[in-house]
Amino acid sequence: MKIICSTVALMMFVFAGMTAQQPLFTFGEELPSVVSGKKVKAQPVQWIQVSTKADTWKVQGKELTCSGNPIGVVRTKDEYENFVLHVEWKHNIAGGNSGVFVWSKAEPGPKGLPDGVEAQMLELDFIKLNVKDGVAPPEARVHGEMFGMGGLPIMADNPNGNKSFPVENRCKGKGEWNSYDLVCVDGTIKLAVNGKFVNGVKVDRKKGYICLESEGFEINFRNIQIIKLP
Secondary structure, three states: HHHHHHHHHHHHHHHHHHHHOOOOOOEEEEEEEEOOOOOOOOOOOEEEEEEEEHHEEEEEEEEEEEOOOOEEEEEEEEOOOEEEEEEEEEOOOOEEEEEEEEEEOOOOHHHOOOOEEEEEEEEOHHHHHHOOOEEEEOHHHEEEEEHHHOOOEEOOOEEOOOOEOOOOOOOOOOOOEEEEEEEEEEEEEEEEEEEEEEEEEEOOOOOOEEEEEEEEOOEEEEEEEEOOOO
């Protein structure tokens, strides 16, 4: 009887683990790098629940809408090592907040957020809506700021405290689409905002999940492409 109960318990545990790994939604495409000249068909990207809710995310045609609540992330089903990530995003609310994580372990930490390198996505009005003691946050915070989350140390190209600020403001405001291209190779990450490289960091990590962040504000995503590199 004990053996039967133990077997049943083990099967339930395995089933629960399998259920937890079921994709929450599919959005975007994975494009292996082509070195042979042969055409390779793109594969859909599957996203796994980490610390949000099922109704936090909604796929509508070619756009993904995140409600912003609760604070947390979803992650890619697979881990990635060397890759290029293209993502387009648009805030609809003044002062909106979100971001994308790369090389993350995707384990929820404080406030439901994991470790990894975050490329910040703030709406332009963030600085004037977050004035404290008469001082507004630096303008560079809203358009391509990068930093380590969960205690992950970074070596910043353009250091400002424990963060790396972009060298140029290229983001557009609410209602307009922005694009980020992150080139992630052998521990080095370079970020292009709307077609121009403006920031970069180095970390002692070379592999992990990609995460999309829900952080209190509605945001739209489109044209997510992951290009795997050798």
